[in-house]
Amino acid sequence: MSDHRDDGPIVSAKKNADELTAATIPDAQGSSAVARAVTINRPVAEVYAYFRDFSNLPHFMENVVSIDTPDDTHSHWVVKAPGGTTVEWDARVTEDQPNALIAWTSEEGADVPNSGRVEFRDAGQRGTVVTATILYDPPGGVVGKLIAKMFQREPAIQARRDLRRFKQLMEAGEIATPAMNKKQFEEMGL
Amino acid sequence: MRALTWHGKHDVRVDTVDDPGIVNPRDCIIKVTSTAICGSDLHLYDGYIPTMKAGDILGHEFMGEVVEVGAKSTLKKGQRVVVPFTIACGSCYHCGKHQYSACDNGLPADNQDIAQELYGQPMAGLFGYSHMTGGYAGGQAEYVRVPFSDVGPIVIPDGIEDDKVLFLSDILPTGWMAAENADIEPGDTVAVWGCGPVGLFAVQSAFLMGAERVIAIDHFPRRLELAKKFGAETLNFEQTDIYDALMLMTGGIGPDAVIDSVGLESHGLYVDNVVDQIKASTFLGTDRPHANRQAIIACRKGGRVSMPAVYGGFVDKWPLGAFMEKGLTLKTGQTHVQHYLPGLLQAIIDGKIDTTFLISHRMDLEEAPLGYQKFHDEQNDYTKIVLKPGLNG
DSSP: OOOOOOSSOGGGOSSSHHHHHHTTSTTOOOSEEEEEEEEESSOHHHHHHHHHSGGGGGGTOTTEEEEEOSSSSEEEEEEEEGGGEEEEEEEEEEEEETTTEEEEEEOTTOSSOEEEEEEEEEOGGGOEEEEEEEEEOOTTHHHHHHHHHHTTOOHHHHHHHHHHHHHHHHHHSSOOOOOSSHHHHHHHOO | OEEEEEEETTEEEEEEOOOOOOOSTTOEEEEEEEEEOOTTHHHHHTTOSSSOOTTEEOOOEEEEEEEEEOTTOOOOTTOEEEEOSEEOOSOSHHHHTTOGGGOSSSSOGGGHHHHHHHHSSOOOEEBTSOTTTTOBOOSSBSEEEESSTTTSOEEOOTTOOHHHHGGGGTHHHHHHHHHHTTTOOTTOEEEEEOOSHHHHHHHHHHHHTTOSEEEEEESOHHHHHHHHHTTOEEEETTTSOHHHHHHHHTTTSOOSEEEEOOSSOTTOTTHHHHSOHHHHHHHHTTHHHHHHHHHHHHSOTTOEEEEOSOOOSOOSSOOHHHHHHTTOEEEEOSOOHHHHHHHHHHHHHTTSOOOGGGOOEEEEGGGHHHHHHHHHHOTTTOSOEEEETTTTO
16 A cells, blocks of 8 residues: 555645644644635735735725734734624734735634644745635534534635635725625625 | 616516715726626526525626726826726736736626636636626726726717717627637638627628628528628528538538627626535536537638637537547637727728627616616617617606
């Protein structure tokens, strides 16, 4: 028997994906893993710079109410949760390679312990490949995760949609919406 | 404003709804002057398309006058424009390659989930065609919000009446792309299954691209007459065995290219993959896959298959063996409308393409529910209905 490990991204492994993912994230926090990749038709420097300024993130992250950034490595997050509540945490940047990588982890006492990495790779004519890997502990464990999914605030669904919005904002300069007018837009949220 | 809204199977109404307004910087608002009922709208009417909500405004073939512009729109108030049915951003990788119907950003992020699950990747957004294609309000209304208005709409010069250019929104470019996908070479014989609007435009386009002969296949006499008017030879599958006839007409070779445009719904998408499979196979399992099978069997060795007709899900008994053994090439896809607009507008201005022959009836927007009923029940006579808001004063 060969123990050949294939080239599939770690988080797509059929076994122990969460453990393997945790091993790639400094000071990993969280037990559920989600990874998404999106290609954005803009230069890597532009994409990285927009993302690195965390105060930009609420523009495309639907559930993020606010992010305060007292300094370059620390941030305070307020995020919508099911049932009209919010959850909060402090986060710390654990690794930052300009135009390549941002990794973070939540600090002690977080409502939702989480950590992750966002990689930026120059893809030439196609722009920039952004790969986000997030580890998190859903509030209320498995039941909480199910409830969150029902309300579509499940981090895996949210990460996928947020990355699409990020792409739309970077490429098209605006986020596509079916709202017919401003009133409908406000009713829909974001 | 007044708008045609969907409320359920065979229940569409003209309601008073909120006026649209600018939401994003690239938006514009147009005042609709002409809007058509498409064959694919009948699938909504029949209740076959999932993710519809009561009150949704229908319509994806429309044109009108620009009345409001967002900060980043390149249009000006007062300009007349035709709007493509596909909503595409113009900035993503696919739009850069003019594959507009594959736009990454036309669908709102939340609406991309279904297409991603079904097809692997989401496609562009569409006007007035359920929530899985974006949930955008459609054009069978007095006013419409048009996203990405700097990329989609084409400005129509003064002096060209609506009826000549309205079909740039969908069915004319769809018929043209169908012919282009057949890679026609001078001297070719092209066979077209289905003489609805798309098929008829494919017939005209095939001749313009150098086909020597076009053979049009249908069973509605009125449609076959229209095809004949454009120089096609016609075959009525109720009178004639299609394979035998095609072999005799082409000296046993078969048509060099075949175009399957059966079903009017050149983008009546996703029917059979979401509606329950049994219902769908009863509904679709008769002549549509049959036409496609027949086209592949008739096509000459090494020939080309073009498929503007829509197949949303899975097809049974598709002749994959014949397709492989004969070395055929298949090209298909939703129409990249934006790519074709400038060239086709010029062809209309130059008188090379006629579109007005198709219109059988003109009605006020207020009469739209009657229009749907007639279009649904009397297909031979009602080839195309154009709705004009305010026609009856």
